[in-house]
Amino acid sequence: MQRKKIGVIAGTPVDTRMGTDFIAKRGYEAIGVPTASCPEEQNLLQFLNPSALTEKVKDAIQNFEQNSIFSTIIYCNSLSSAIDVDNIKKTCNQSRVVTPLDAYAVMALRYKRIMIWAANGQCLSGIEKIFYEKNGLIEIIGVSMLPVIKAIEARMAPEKIIELLNLTGIFRERLCCEALVLGCTHLPYLKESLQKKISLPIIDPAEEILRILEEE
Numbered sequence: 001m002q003r004k005k006i007g008v009i010a011g012t013p014v015d016t017r018m019g020t021d022f023i024a025k026r027g028y029e030a031i032g033v034p035t036a037s038c039p040e041e042q043n044l045l046q047f048l049n050p051s052a053l054t055e056k057v058k059d060a061i062q063n064f065e066q067n068s069i070f071s072t073i074i075y076c077n078s079l080s081s082a083i084d085v086d087n088i089k090k091t092c093n094q095s096r097v098v099t100p101l102d103a104y105a106v107m108a109l110r111y112k113r114i115m116i117w118a119a120n121g122q123c124l125s126g127i128e129k130i131f132y133e134k135n136g137l138i139e140i141i142g143v144s145m146l147p148v149i150k151a152i153e154a155r156m157a158p159e160k161i162i163e164l165l166n167l168t169g170i171f172r173e174r175l176c177c178e179a180l181v182l183g184c185t186h187l188p189y190l191k192e193s194l195q196k197k198i199s200l201p202i203i204d205p206a207e208e209i210l211r212i213l214e215e216e
Helices: 013-025 039-048 050-066 077-082 085-091 100-110 121-134 146-153 158-164 167-171 188-195 206-214
Strands: 005-010 029-034 071-074 096-098 113-118 139-144 179-183
Touching (some): 013 206, 071 206, 077 100, 100 206, 121 139, 146 188
Parallel strands (some): 005 029, 005 071, 113 179
16 A cells, blocks of 8 residues: 655754654555755745745645645744745645644643743744644743754764753753653754753644645
8 A cells, every 4th residue: 555645844864854754654655845944044945035936835735736636734933934934835726735833732732831942033933823822821931042953963972962062951840840842843853851950841733734735
C-alpha cells in the first residue's frame, strides 16, 4: 500500500528536515521545502518582505499539487505568523493546508494560564492573538529567544543550549502556569532534555497539527 504524501514547508533546511522526520516517523511520505537558507534570512523575510514569503509558500504548494500532493503542513510558527495564510488557503484551494496556528486555535480552549515560547516577537504576537481570539479569559506569559533557534540550527547539544542560556532558570515553576507551549517547531529539539529539569508540562503542537490534517 502506497503511503500518503504530505508536503512540508518550513523556514530553514534544519526545521524543514525536523518536519519531514516527524511526519515520516508517523508513517507518511514527507516532501520538504525550506523558504530560506538560515534563521537570519528567514527573520529578515518575515519582518521586511512577508508578501514575497507568501508567494514563495504559494509556489511551493502549487508545485506539490502538480506532483499530486494535496496535503501540506507549514511546519514553522514564525513563518505561519508572517505570511497571509488565509490568502494561501484560498488560492491553493485544491490542497488541505494546516499550520501551527490551527493547532493553537484548538489548544486555547484547554488552558486558563499558559506560557508561550516563540522564536521572535512577531511570531509570539501572532500566537497570542489566536489564543486570545479563541479564549478571551486566558492569561499568557510570552517569551521569545532567537539565540536558542540559532544554537539549534548549529546543532549544539540540547544540554549545552539549556545550560548556556539558563533555560532551566527561565522556565522552572514559572508563575503557576499550566503548561509551556512550544511556539517554534525548532524547540522540540530541546523538549526531552528540558522536561527532565522542569516540572512545567511542555506541549509540542506538532501532534495536534497532524491530527487536524488527518481529519480531512
